[in-house]
Amino acid sequence: MAVSSEVAGKYTGGETMCPYRLILEHVTSRWGVLVLIELLDRPYRFSELRRAVGQVKPVSEKMLAQTLQTLERDGLVHRDAQPVIPPRVDYSLTDLGREAAEQVRGLALWTEARMGEVEKAREVYDARKRAL
Amino acid sequence: MAVSSEVAGKYTGGETMCPYRLILEHVTSRWGVLVLIELLDRPYRFSELRRAVGQVKPVSEKMLAQTLQTLERDGLVHRDAQPVIPPRVDYSLTDLGREAAEQVRGLALWTEARMGEVEKAREVYDARKRAL
DNA sequence: CGGGATCCGAGAGGATACTG
């Protein structure tokens, strides 16, 4: 399809990877997906975001910080650090980030809707395999 | 948002992970994304698919096979193995898989479109950091 | 050709302790 074939010509098929892939990996990364979805609701503080994401799957401070830095660098997340004590840092989506997050949400909503069918398919697959 | 909060109540926030997450991880996995996008075009044979995906990023036989098995088990990909010599196996999307692939394509198309802005944001971010 | 089995290195990711 267009997505890959357009990029294809620029590469020899060697070990190189297009920047396109890199962005996609950030957005679809394990924690990137969940962070983007949560931030689509509203801005979050660090620990608050950690708890919110943790409802789906627990995340360590390290990985959350790392994920947020990556998304900030890509211009998807805005970081607002207030120089107070104790520190207060708010994370929110940029306009660019909101666009990305909406795409990701599409995927998440689809997954939620079709979850049952996927699980059914798995049972069929597993049963068929055990029969061999 | 709805996606996570609906699921939230079912879990204590411990180490458990909802099935919803598992499906999402399969679909957003490194090779899952690329395979789904390619198959959106047309059915592919194994090696053919390997080359097609490899245009974006080289994939080993092992990972491609593993990815395809996961997607097949989830009911997203159909595997048609013909008992001939040499073996011929065709992979295609199921109806369910096509739905998922279209969501993924949305993300990929967005990435392609906004790639320039992301790279610009990175330069700004990196320049600002070096200034410190 | 389309895989499976095995070995191995690199990096993801968690736990803990520390800092401004």
Next chain:
DNA sequence: CAGTATCCTCTCGGATCCCG
């Protein structure tokens, strides 16, 4: 509170060899 630094574990994923 919001991280950083360190250590350690374990999985991902590539390379290689083999088989029907």
